[in-house]
Amino acid sequence: MTHSTTTTTAATDPAAATPMLSVRDLEVRYGGLPVVHGVDLEVHAGEILGLIGESGSGKSTVGRAMLGLLPAGGRVSRGRIHVGTPDGPTDLVSASTRERRGQLGRTLGLIPQGANASLNPVMTCLQHFRVVLRNRGIRDRAQIRERATSSLLRAGIHDPERVLELYAHEMSGGMAQRVVVGLAIVTNPSVLIADEPTSALDVTVQRKLLDNLTRMVHEEGTACLLISHDLGLMAHYCQRLLVLYHGVVVESGPAAEVLHRPVHPFTARLVASVPGARSRAAHAYRAPGAGADQVCPNQAWCAQPDHATCGERRLPLREVGSRHHARTSPQEDR
Ligand SMILES: Nc1ncnc2c1ncn2[C@@H]1O[C@H](COP(=O)(O)OP(=O)(O)O)[C@@H](O)[C@H]1O
Ligand SMILES: [Mg+2]
Incomplete structure (x- = not known):
């Protein structure tokens, strides 16, 4: 992870303004089975929020739920999704399909994963x-x-x-x-969801496209949710990151903080899996008891590597640094 985080320009103090996109307690089910569990997120005008997580963690589901574009069998079963529109904030969960579709291409834009299809x-x-x-x-x-x-x-x-x-x-x-x-x-949508927008491109073209996207975000004050598994790109282009694991947000914070000082074992493992990753991430995950192949079914919530010590606890996101949150118990603090 050698890239520095892009400095915020248009969103000089994003925390101060009303977010353009605000999601609270989002639950999504496919055929009755929940795959996204109570996700909260906010994206401000002029900001790129990065959503990271391994394949199948629910990134595309979160992105698509926002636009009412879930595949057949998928539905938002709880929560609210507010977007800033010229007529004021609109709740997309309670909106009719027609209203939601009306926002598509006006307020909302999607770069779908597997764009070619x-x-x-x-x-x-x-x-x-x-x-x-x-x-x-x-x-x-x-x-x-x-x-x-x-x-x-x-x-x-x-x-x-x-x-x-x-x-x-x-x-x-x-x-x-x-x-x-x-x-x-x-x-020029005010909220843009970009789901792996550069995965089929070579590195130079990736950079150019994301440079252009960043310029648009800053010039137009777009709120952008960028989904990618390429942590190098995410470190460079995102101000903040949200880490998803089995449909649960396990960590969030400034991109550099999350990638260089990950707190949740899953984030650490994700960072450590990047070739040439330095940082204490690798050590963090190999901490005593943290065997990489022991997977606790409740791990996203409890942050324990071993189900024996888990006790089915559901840890809240705790502040572990400046605007940096992770699901940890107090003794797992840095
Ligand atoms: N159309 C679908 N029907 C049923 N389950 C689905 C469907 N699409 C995705 N899933 C399941 O939802 C979970 C999250 O998938 P997805 O959002 O595509 O993850 P990601 O984008 O992080 O790879 C996975 O377990 C996946 O198997
Ligand atoms: Mg996906």
């Missing part, structure tokens, strides 16, 4: 932009072309005029991914 194979790139912009009442052809072109440039496509005429099958995976990013940002 979200392009319609019988539509050109330009036609995709037309649909998105028409939903916002923009019908003028020249204006649509102009906005699409500038959005593709921001997404890192050098020759947008050519790409606008292409179908998905004529694009490489990386190009399709950039097109989907362009579609998500063309409406």
Whole structure:
């Protein structure tokens, strides 16, 4: 972890303002089974909050729940999701599907995971932009072309005029991914959920795209929830991180703090799994009793490596540093 955290610009003191996106006690179930347990999060204008966690920990589910875009069988079973809209804060949980869809592309933007699959194979790139912009009442052809072109440039496509005429099958995976990013940002959403937006791209293109995304977030005051398992990128682009484990937030705080001084054993393990990770993370996880292969089913809540000492406790998130929280019991403090 050699990258420094990007300095906050537009969000000089995010804590002081009303968050653009505020989630309280979010529970999501698939077919009746809870997979996200009481997640709280806040994202302010001009801020990038990073959501990290291993595969299957519920990152995409949290992101999609926000937009009412859960797959069939998935539903928000508890909690509230407030977004700042031009008409004031709206609760997306109690909103009708129609109201929620209305916010999509106006207030809310999603860069879905596996972006390539979200392009319609019988539509050109330009036609995709037309649909998105028409939903916002923009019908003028020249204006649509102009906005699409500038959005593709921001997404890192050098020759947008050519790409606008292409179908998905004529694009490489990386190009399709950039097109989907362009579609998500063309409406300048005030809340943007970016789910692994750069996973199909090579490192240079990743950086460029995230640099552009960061500029947009700062210039437009977007609140961005960035989901990625690439901790190097997250350290560089996010102000704060939230660590999800089995659908439970086990740690949150300033990105540099969380990655260099992880407190919850799972965060430590995640950081230690990054090749070349320094920090005390690796030691933290190999602390006495913390055998990496002993997995307690209640581990997310109790932070105990061994179920024998767990006692099914549900530890609250405790303050372990400045704006840094983790599920630990007092004796596990640093
Ligand atoms: N459509 C679905 N139906 C049932 N279970 C699902 C569905 N999608 C995801 N899950 C389950 O929900 C959990 C979280 O998945 P997901 O949000 O995709 O995790 P992540 O994005 O962190 O990899 C996993 O256990 C996964 O198996
Ligand atoms: Mg995912």
